[in-house]
Amino acid sequence: MERSPLAGPRLVPWAEGDFDLLVACNSAEMTAHLGGPETPEQLVSRHRRYLTLEDRGQMFRIEVDGDAAVGSIGYWETSWQGAFIWETGWSVLPAFQGRGIAAGAARLIVEEARAAGRHRRLYAFPSADHAASNGVCRKAGFTPGGEHDFEYPKGHWMRCNDWSVDLR
Numbered sequence: 001m002e003r004s005p006l007a008g009p010r011l012v013p014w015a016e017g018d019f020d021l022l023v024a025c026n027s028a029e030m031t032a033h034l035g036g037p038e039t040p041e042q043l044v045s046r047h048r049r050y051l052t053l054e055d056r057g058q059m060f061r062i063e064v065d066g067d068a069a070v071g072s073i074g075y076w077e078t079s080w081q082g083a084f085i086w087e088t089g090w091s092v093l094p095a096f097q098g099r100g101i102a103a104g105a106a107r108l109i110v111e112e113a114r115a116a117g118r119h120r121r122l123y124a125f126p127s128a129d130h131a132a133s134n135g136v137c138r139k140a141g142f143t144p145g146g147e148h149d150f151e152y153p154k155g156h157w158m159r160c161n162d163w164s165v166d167l168r
Contacts, residue, residue, distance in 0.1 A: 011073065060074055125150060
């Protein structure tokens with residue numbers, strides 16, 4: 001089945017009412033490269049973190065064609081190779097994948113992180129075997145930096161690619 005193109009994505013700051021979107025993004029299919037679905041308690045905790053990032057980043061819901069929420073993306077402060085950096089990650093619901101939405105949202109999140117200042121680079125660490133997310137990085141203008149082992153979630157090791165974009 002051919003998927004019709006959609007209007008470009010729009011980022012809307014994460015709000016209390018976005019919990020259902022977080023639940024929808026927690027399927028086995030959507031989390032296969034992230035260690036699997038989280039428990040209901042973990043989702044509540046994640047939602048609270050998204051709402052309280054303050055000056056340590058910002059989460060957004062991705063909307064297309066008016067008010068249709070199709071996924072999430074954000075940036076947050078973390079430590080990488082001994083320095084504090086901005087990191088990004090995204091989820092796009094299966095019915096909306098393959099239409100350039102994630103790459104468009106990633107380009108928008110670069111601008112958000114740039115406007116926030118503080119860090120010189122924005123990083124993404126998709127699983128090395130997740131072709132779609134690595135393609136998003138490429139299409140959004142990120143530069144590859146190599147493969148690394150990451151513990152995510154805690155107790156689960158995975159091989160990831162290191163992609164980054166200069167924010168200056």
